[in-house]
Amino acid sequence: EMFYQHHQVREETRSLLRRTCDLQRLLAKLACGTINPRDLLALRGTLSLLPALREELIREEMGAVAELVEEINPLTGLERLLSTALREEAPVIITEGNIFCEGYHQELDALIIATREGKDWIAGLEQKERERTGIKSLKVGYNQVFGYYLEVTKANQSLVPEDYIRKQTLANAERFITPELKEYEELILGAEEKRSALEYELFLELRQRVLSDLPTMKGIAEILALLDVYAGLAEVAVQNHYLRPEINQDKKILIKEGRHPVVEKVLPPAGFVPNDTLLEEKNHRLQIITGPNMAGKSTYMRQVALIVLMAQIGSFVPASFAQIGLVDRIFTRVGAADNLAGGQSTFMVEMSELANILHHATADSLLILDEIGRGTSTFDGLSIAWAVLEYLWNPHKIGARTLFATHY
Known part of the structure; x- marks a missing residue:
C-alpha cells in the first residue's frame, strides 16, 4: 500500500532494484566457494546502492516499509574494501590474474611494475631493432611455446645481424631471439607467474573476508527480495486498477x-x-x-x-x-x-x-x-x-x- 500511494518513491525504488545483482545466487556461490572476481564486482555494485535505497525509503510516510529498510546494514566497510581491491575489468577466471588494483598490496605492486617495465622495453625493442638492422618489416611476437621472438621475412635474411639466434623457421619467415630479449622474457614471465600466484592467494583471502559477512548479506538479500515483490505488486495494481x-x-x-x-x-x-x-x-x-x-x-x-x-x-x-x-x-x-x-x-x-x-x-x-x-x-x-x-x-x-x- 505504501508503494501504491507514493508513485515517485515506487519508481525510484524499482529503478535502484533493477541495478542490483541476483544477490541470493551470488551468496550461494560464495557459500560454496565458487564465486569469482566478476561476481564480487557485481556484489560491490549492489552494496553501493544500499545507502541510496535507505535514503529513499526511510521516511515517515513509508511506515512498515521504512521499518523494514532500517534493518539493512549497508556494509560500507566491505563495499569500500571491494572498491579498493578489485579492478573494474577483473576476469571471470581467478588464475588469469589482473584481478587487483594497484595500491592494494605492496608486493603485488612491485610485480605489476616489473611486468609493465619489461613489456614497455619489449614494445620499444621492435622500433629499435628496425632502425639498427634496416629491416622495416621486423616484428616482435610471442607464443607460449617459444616465448618472445624477432620475426624476419625471407626477403630480408641478408640483413639479419650476427647476434641474432635462430629459433624457428617458417615458410615465409625466420624467428630469432637475442640474449637481451631472453633476459627480459625471463624477467617478465617470472614476474607474471609470481603475480598470478600472489593474486590467487590474495583472492582466496578476500573471498574469506567476504564470507564472514554472509549472514548479514543473506538478511539484505531477503529484504531486497521483499521490496522487489512489494514494489512489483504495487506497480501491477496501479497499471491494472486493482x-x-x-x-x-x-x-x-x-x-x-x-x-x-x-x-x-x-x-x-x-x-x-x-x-x-x-x-x-x-x-x-x-x-x-x-x-x-x-x-x-x-x-x-x-x-x-x-x-x-x-x-x-x-x-x-x-x-x-x-x-x-x-x-x-x-x-x-x-x-x-x-x-x-x-x-x-x-x-x-x-x-x-x-x-x-x-x-x-x-x-x-x-x-x-x-x-x-x-x-x-x-x-x-x-x-x-x-x-x-x-x-x-x-x-x-x-x-x-x-x-x-x-x-x-
Whole structure:
C-alpha cells in the first residue's frame, strides 16, 4: 500500500532494484566457494546502492516499509574494501590474474611494475631493432611455446645481424631471439607467474573476508527480495486498477466485479466481463456452477482462487470490492490428463486427486472442483459428482467453501 500511494518513491525504488545483482545466487556461490572476481564486482555494485535505497525509503510516510529498510546494514566497510581491491575489468577466471588494483598490496605492486617495465622495453625493442638492422618489416611476437621472438621475412635474411639466434623457421619467415630479449622474457614471465600466484592467494583471502559477512548479506538479500515483490505488486495494481481487499478471519468471500488477472490482459480492452462471488459459512458455502462449454465456468473458478491467493500474499486484487476470509489451503481439481508413467488413466488421476482433497481439506479451505466425474461414463460420473456434493454439503464432514462446476 505504501508503494501504491507514493508513485515517485515506487519508481525510484524499482529503478535502484533493477541495478542490483541476483544477490541470493551470488551468496550461494560464495557459500560454496565458487564465486569469482566478476561476481564480487557485481556484489560491490549492489552494496553501493544500499545507502541510496535507505535514503529513499526511510521516511515517515513509508511506515512498515521504512521499518523494514532500517534493518539493512549497508556494509560500507566491505563495499569500500571491494572498491579498493578489485579492478573494474577483473576476469571471470581467478588464475588469469589482473584481478587487483594497484595500491592494494605492496608486493603485488612491485610485480605489476616489473611486468609493465619489461613489456614497455619489449614494445620499444621492435622500433629499435628496425632502425639498427634496416629491416622495416621486423616484428616482435610471442607464443607460449617459444616465448618472445624477432620475426624476419625471407626477403630480408641478408640483413639479419650476427647476434641474432635462430629459433624457428617458417615458410615465409625466420624467428630469432637475442640474449637481451631472453633476459627480459625471463624477467617478465617470472614476474607474471609470481603475480598470478600472489593474486590467487590474495583472492582466496578476500573471498574469506567476504564470507564472514554472509549472514548479514543473506538478511539484505531477503529484504531486497521483499521490496522487489512489494514494489512489483504495487506497480501491477496501479497499471491494472486493482484495489486493496479487506482481510478478516470470517469464513466469507465477497468479491464484486472480480476479474481474472491473466485473462483480462490477453483480451481487448473491456473484453473481460466482471462477475461477483459470495461464499460464506451458513447460506452460501457451496456453489454449483453450470453452463455450456466455453461459457467461462473454469475461468470464473480460477479467478476466485487467484483473487483469494493474491489477497493472502498481500497484493491488491482485480475487483471493485473484495472481502476475503482467510483460508488455510486452496485445493483444485481442474482439467483432465492421464499419467502414463505412473500407469494411471485420466479417471484414476481424477479420483486420486479428489480423494486427496477430501482427506485433507478443512472447514477453512477453499475447494475448486471442475467437472468431477468427467473421466468415466455419464451415470457413473453423475453418481460420483452427486456423492461428493452431498459429502461437501454436510456441515459435520468438511464444511469448506466450495465452487463446483458440472455439466450434470
